[in-house]
Amino acid sequence: MPCSTNDELNALVKEAKKVLQYGKVADYIPALQKANAEDLSAAIFYPNGRCISAGDIEQNITLQSISKVLTLALALMDCGEEKVFSKVGYEPTGDPFNSIIKLETSQSAKPLNPMINAGALAVTHLIKGESVEERLQRLLDFIRALAGDRAISYDGEVASSEYQTADLNRALCYYMRKDGIIDEDVEELLDLYTKQCAIQMDCLDLSRVGLIFAMDGRDPVREKQLIPVEVARLCKTFMVTCGMYNASGEFAIRVGIPAKSGVSGGIMGSVPNRFGIGIFGPALDEIGNSIGGMKLLELMSEQYDLSIF
Ligand code: GLN
Structure with missing residues (x-):
């Protein structure tokens, strides 16, 4: 069963927020220091156009x-x-x-x-x-x-x-x-x-882009192939093998979905044929991945059996 209500997602975000105290916003790009380390928000976009969300999903994040x-x-x-x-x-x-x-x-x-x-x-x-x-x-x-x-x-x-x-x-x-x-x-x-x-979008847009990759390049809502299947698959494979920098191996074990992070604290996830995920949590771990986002994905993967492996 996928995560299906705002309440369920809110509960997972609340749990994941417990690790935010161990993270730190990126400072090597000076403008990113303005982010609020306490933020953690997430959106999930389903192929039928339905979406659920938790937190302030309307704020724009840079993709990095x-x-x-x-x-x-x-x-x-x-x-x-x-x-x-x-x-x-x-x-x-x-x-x-x-x-x-x-x-x-x-x-x-x-x-x-x-x-x-x-x-x-x-x-x-x-x-x-x-x-x-x-x-x-x-x-x-x-x-x-x-x-x-x-x-x-x-x-x-x-x-x-x-x-x-x-x-x-x-x-x-x-x-x-x-x-x-x-x-x-x-x-x-x-x-x-x-x-x-520095291209920016909100979590909802990010989850929608994640969905396109999850569906092999097809937008199921507008019924349009936006990226050729083989290109989308190739991108998803790199998301699995290299998407979380030098934490990609551990992420594959703990979460097991194609995903890509950025130092702004964004993570785009693509659960094949199921849904797209957009997360924003600017507090980062020492490798440069959103610490709250990683925790949230781990909780989601456990609870909803998301691993592709
Ligand atoms: N713009 C950043 C850089 O080149 C992107 C890096 C990142 O998100 N990890 O350093």
């Missing part, structure tokens, strides 16, 4: 690393698998999401996977368009279609706060440019990437 799934989908639709995987690999790293070490030590020059920063930068590089504006516009149009929300945009303050402090991502770009993985102006790529990470 959750955007990596969406740019991967668009780049695959733009350029095809062969081109994308000539620039990025398939394997989990076991390192923090912003680590540079494997670029130097692994045999191939390619970043290991599209869910770490290096891999995501290589994927964003592939988004088609004549200018940063056009590429961003195409990405926004794609995300608006997935969420069914024309109002989705990016938070300019968060984007410029990250851009100004993005020296590690800058270093990743230069490293990859040296090896020919990317060949565009690094500042332009960072401009696009930081705006991509």
